[in-house]
Amino acid sequence: MILVSNDDGIYAKGVHALTDVMTVLGEVVTVCPAAPQSGKSMAITSDTPLRIIQTDDYNGAKMYKVNGTPVDCVKIAMHTILPRIPDLVVSGINHGSNASVNAVYSGTVGAAFEGCAFGIPSIAFSIADYSPDACFSHCLPFVKAITETVLGKGLPDGMALNVNFPKTLADNACMRVTKGCKGRWTDEYREYTDPNGKKFYWLTGRFVNEEPDNTDTDEWCLANGIVSIVPVALDRTVHLQKDYFYNH
Amino acid sequence: MILVSNDDGIYAKGVHALTDVMTVLGEVVTVCPAAPQSGKSMAITSDTPLRIIQTDDYNGAKMYKVNGTPVDCVKIAMHTILPRIPDLVVSGINHGSNASVNAVYSGTVGAAFEGCAFGIPSIAFSIADYSPDACFSHCLPFVKAITETVLGKGLPDGMALNVNFPKTLADNACMRVTKGCKGRWTDEYREYTDPNGKKFYWLTGRFVNEEPDNTDTDEWCLANGIVSIVPVALDRTVHLQKDYFYNH
Numbered sequence: 001m002i003l004v005s006n007d008d009g010i011y012a013k014g015v016h017a018l019t020d021v022m023t024v025l026g027e028v029v030t031v032c033p034a035a036p037q038s039g040k041s042m043a044i045t046s047d048t049p050l051r052i053i054q055t056d057d058y059n060g061a062k063m064y065k066v067n068g069t070p071v072d073c074v075k076i077a078m079h080t081i082l083p084r085i086p087d088l089v090v091s092g093i094n095h096g097s098n099a100s101v102n103a104v105y106s107g108t109v110g111a112a113f114e115g116c117a118f119g120i121p122s123i124a125f126s127i128a129d130y131s132p133d134a135c136f137s138h139c140l141p142f143v144k145a146i147t148e149t150v151l152g153k154g155l156p157d158g159m160a161l162n163v164n165f166p167k168t169l170a171d172n173a174c175m176r177v178t179k180g181c182k183g184r185w186t187d188e189y190r191e192y193t194d195p196n197g198k199k200f201y202w203l204t205g206r207f208v209n210e211e212p213d214n215t216d217t218d219e220w221c222l223a224n225g226i227v228s229i230v231p232v233a234l235d236r237t238v239h240l241q242k243d244y245f246y247n248h
Numbered sequence: 249m250i251l252v253s254n255d256d257g258i259y260a261k262g263v264h265a266l267t268d269v270m271t272v273l274g275e276v277v278t279v280c281p282a283a284p285q286s287g288k289s290m291a292i293t294s295d296t297p298l299r300i301i302q303t304d305d306y307n308g309a310k311m312y313k314v315n316g317t318p319v320d321c322v323k324i325a326m327h328t329i330l331p332r333i334p335d336l337v338v339s340g341i342n343h344g345s346n347a348s349v350n351a352v353y354s355g356t357v358g359a360a361f362e363g364c365a366f367g368i369p370s371i372a373f374s375i376a377d378y379s380p381d382a383c384f385s386h387c388l389p390f391v392k393a394i395t396e397t398v399l400g401k402g403l404p405d406g407m408a409l410n411v412n413f414p415k416t417l418a419d420n421a422c423m424r425v426t427k428g429c430k431g432r433w434t435d436e437y438r439e440y441t442d443p444n445g446k447k448f449y450w451l452t453g454r455f456v457n458e459e460p461d462n463t464d465t466d467e468w469c470l471a472n473g474i475v476s477i478v479p480v481a482l483d484r485t486v487h488l489q490k491d492y493f494y495n496h
Contacts, residue, residue, distance in 0.1 A: 042289035042352050043317075049440070049448040069291075071353075076449060079437045101365055103484055104290050105319075117349055117432055158430075159486050179485040182406075184365055189327045192297070200297040201324060236351055236480035237427040238407050 003086040003115070004030040005073045007037045007094060007107030010055060010065040014093035017136040018125060019061045021143045022090060025151065028061035029086075031077040033070060033107075038096070040069040040107035042114065050076055070111035078118055088151055089115025092125035092163075093143070095134050099126075099164045099218035099228060100183035100209070109232070112160045116234045121155040123147065127165040128222045139165040142175055142227050155231075162230040164218055170225025177229045181217035182210040251334040251363070252278040253321045255285045255342060255355030258303060258313040262341035265384040266373060267309045269391045270338060273399065276309035277334070279325040281318060281355075286344070288317040288355035290362065298324055318359035326366055336399055337363025340373035340411075341391070343382050347374075347412045347466035347476060348431035348457070357410050357480070364408040364482045369398045375413040376470045387413040390423055390475050403479075410478040412466055418473025425477045429465035430458040 002022045006015040010032035022028045034053070045068045055063045064081055066073045074089060091111035098106040108124045115122030125143055127134055146163060155161065162180075188205040209219050221228035250270045254263040258280040270276045282301070293316045303311045312329055314321045322337060339359035346354040356372045363370030373391055375382055394411060403409065410428075436453040457467050469476035 036295070039292040039294050040289075041291045041319075041358065043291040044287040044289075044353050044451060046287050046451045047284070049450050050437070051446070051448050071289075072451075075436050075451070079435075080439070080449060101482070104361065104365070104482060105292050109484075110289065113352065117352075119432075156486075162484070179487065180483045182483075184367075187327075188323050189298075191328070198299070200299050201328065202297050203292060203294045203320075203323070230484075231486040232484035233486045234349070234352060235428045235430075236357075236410070236478075236484075238404075238479040238481045239427065 001027045001029065001082065001084060001086040002088045002090065003074065003077055003082065004028055005070055005091045005111040006032050007040060007070045007111065009033045009036045010063065012095060013132060013134065014095050014136060016058060017140065018090060018093050018143065020059055021140050023060050024144065025147060029077065029082055030061050031064045031066060031073045031081055033073060034065040034067045037069050037107045039105050040110060041105050042071050042110040043069045045069060045072050052076060052081060070107040071114045074111050074114040086120060088147065089120050089122040090125065090147065093136055093139060094126035095132060096130040097126055097128040097164055097222060098124065098162060099222055100181040103162050103180055103232065109162055113234050116158060116160040119157065121150045122160040123150060123163060124160065125163045127167065129167045138169050146229065158234050160232050160234065162232045164222055164228045166222045166225045168225060175227035175229055176221055177231065178216055178218050178221055180230050181219035183219065184208055184210065249275045249277065249330065249332060249334040250336045250338065251322065251325055251330065252276055253318055253339045253359040254280050255288060255318045255359065257281045257284045258311065260343060261380060261382065262343050262384060264306060265388065266338060266341050266391065268307055269388050271308050272392065273395060277325065277330055278309050279312045279314060279321045279329055281321060282313040282315045285317050285355045287353050288358060289353050290319050290358040291317045293317060293320050300324060300329060318355035319362045322359050322362040334368060336395065337368050337370040338373065338395065341384055341387060342374035343380060344378040345374055345376040345412055345470060346372060346410060347470055348429040351410050351428055351480065360408045361482050364406060367405065369403040370408040371395065371398060371411060372408065373411045375415065377415045386417050394477065406482050408480050408482065410480045412470055412476045414470045414473045416473060423475035423477055424469055425479065426464055426466050426469055428478050429467035431467065432456055432458065
């Protein structure tokens with residue numbers, strides 16, 4: 001059994017594309033936010049109740065929407081919706097890149113990390129195209145190949161995969177295991193004045209790649225038409241830092 | 249200049265305790281959520297506008313509240329509120345432990361990671377006591393010592409500190425650099441039936457320590473009255489996994 005989720009919500013094109021591939025590989029249950037939940041990271045809802053609404057089956061998959069975050073969807077699927085613990089959790093295909101620092105804000109990656117927290121092999125898929133009508137057809141053979149590898153081999157405990165697809169593939173299409181690019185967001189808010197003369201602010205911003213010449217990053221892969229696979233850890237601990245407080 | 253934030257909101261006792269310590273060490277600006285934002289991880293608000301409201305100064309610190317998440321508070325402080333980039337970002341003192349897997353859901357830790365994303369040394373502080381009236385007095389000398397160390401030495405690029413205090417200290421109080429304990433949440437939702445006969449669910453759960461005999465974890469420290477310091481990485485990449493896809 002495969003659990004599919006996302007952060008763009010149950011009506012997004014990307015989650016239907018992902019569900020299509022998964023139905024070839026096994027029994028699928030898709031549990032997604034009822035409304036878009038981009039940028040929700042690993043947020044959980046503890047101050048309001050959740051509801052589960054089953055919607056029409058899609059391509060043989062059972063479909064549910066939940067009025068919560070991507071992590072809520074995975075948690076409540078495990079607790080309430082699924083008849084047993086799934087073999088795999090996949091999330092996406094997100095409309096928009098989750099390469100570099102975007103991985104830490106992403107609800108798509110958050111859902112995969114939550115699968116990982118349950119000890120289940122988990123993969124987040126995203127495409128570097130924010131359009132609601134993004135074309136996923138070039139992604140699907142890679143989605144299938146990566147998923148088959150993970151279903152066959154499992155993943156090391158505590159590790160998930162953050163997969164990003166370029167908007168279009170290079171001629172000799174390939175995928176590469178790489179790392180999260182150093183990068184940051186700048187110029188992050190636009191200022192407005194409301195009809196009462198009070199200011200308000202809206203998040204915007206511009207991504208700055210801080211290592212554009214490094215060919216071993218997810219951003220470089222995307223810029224060069226290559227599929228990026230970044231292994232990511234649920235545990236945030238930096239090891240080998242024991243001497244920081246002791247030797248000064 | 250020191251930026252203070254939290255996830256329990258501007259009126260929490262813990263952020264006042266943290267502000268108190270920071271005012272001894274430098275000029276302080278405190279920017280917190282207007283309402284509690286526990287469990288918001290690194291969520292960002294991109295679909296609604298933010299407002300900034302200055303409240304009464306506290307102990308020499310300027311105080312602001314923002315109708316967003318902890319990460320929103322840090323971002324908008326950097327962009328709009330602060331006259332310059334601060335030397336340090338501190339978050340907390342959170343009412344409740346952020347040890348083990350709780351670190352990934354925590355808005356307190358999220359705020360510190362956001363400081364880290366700006367390249368600023370950042371520390372999250374939490375106490376293993378959920379009470380709004382938690383006593384922080386035993387934490388404060390450690391908060392000051394750890395902060396002074398970080399102000400003096402900086403932190404490696406991309407690394408923040410996740411500090412957790414026990415509710416009460418052991419007799420020979422000490423602090424230890426350790427790692428996030430393996431653990432998970434179980435039995436996570438309580439089911440209710442509304443007056444219309446429809447079910448709804450509320451997040452609850454019980455934490456399970458998966459390595460209770462490991463003395464080198466944050467959970468072990470807290471259970472033994474020791475202050476836990478876990479170095480944590482903004483970048484989620486697991487390195488040394490290159491062979492996963494290539495050798496099978």
